[in-house]
């Protein structure tokens with residue numbers, strides 16, 4: 001078998017397929033020297049709103065800023081509480097903390113890795129000054145927005161969707177992630193399914209007055225020029241990013257479908273070898289390895305990450321073995337946020353599903369251009385390791 005390295009992500013392969021579309025745009029912007037705002041940004045904001053099925057979209061400097069600006073627009077400030085998962089990327093809770101507000105942790109569902117309406121309802125009951133709910137569509141799978149919207153309506157607070165990893169995914173009603181909350185927040189970090197040539201983000205919303213507020217907030221709260229009724233930030237999606245992302249957007253669904261097809265192939269190989277899905281536990285399977293349980297149509301998983309579960313006792317040895325074999329992988333996320341040093345003052349929290357996921361999960365290459373040989377090499381390397389090491393340790 002070919003033992004060439006398999007990277008976790010190969011952005012050069014994607015670029016090679018669209019170089020001819022991108023290079024003229026970069027040349028045009030270099031010639032125009034129009035880097036901030038302008039027609040590329042306007043067109044891209046409209047294209048994202050149309051893609052997500054919202055009335056508006058407001059570009060900003062990153063997914064982290066999309067969360068921060070949304071929280072600012074919702075009036076979140078010192079002493080407020082915002083519900084969010086602990087098993088997510090740091091930015092989710094970091095945005096809350098930066099405004100002097102407190103994250104209120106919820107555990108995740110072991111099947112989807114997303115937080116559930118029941119979990120959030122239970123957290124609502126623990127809150128004294130709840131201001132918003134910020135659930136995350138993790139790994140590219142849309143969360144249960146019907147349930148979440150019902151809980152938020154009862155609690156009388158907005159939902160700020162952290163859809164940073166989930167652009168194009170659809171929930172159980174067929175609606176796109178980021179289209180049903182008060183705002184939806186997306187990241188264009190290069191490793192996302194729609195990745196820029198640097199940092200970038202956007203906020204979707206169906207409320208024109210919220211969009212107008214976000215446009216002021218991303219520009220120091222300025223309106224009209226040099227008049228500030230409130231303090232905002234400098235958070236721009238520049239013209240080069242908007243042009244690159246605008247050229248990539250028409251390819252996004254094809255790329256996400258290729259990721260899902262790769263996931264099908266991995267599923268087949270791991271399930272045929274005796275693994276199960278996250279709807280099961282490792283005790284129920286002949287091989288202790290779980291693949292992601294797939295949502296039913298019309299839901300769509302865009303597989304920003306393909307995350308396996310293996311016994312905690314062998315996960316880190318498997319990582320070391322994959323390093324030796326030059327197979328890219330990562331752990332999202334080894335330390336849930338409630339265990340982070342910087343949040344220690346929030347006190348202990350009981351989030352057993354998050355803790356277990358942090359100990360057992362491992363993400364493997366899933367990018368669109370992955371070849372069949374590469375997938376086989378990844379799966380066979382993992383399977384032979386799990387077969388020889390897991391039975392002794394579980």
Ligand SMILES: Cc1ncc(COP(=O)(O)O)c(C=O)c1O
Pocket residue numbers: 062063064065088089091092136162164165186187188189199200201
């Ligand atoms: C769930 C989640 N939220 C927020 C962000 C922040 O996005 P950015 O890196 O563009 O600031 C990320 C990025 O990885 C993310 O995965």
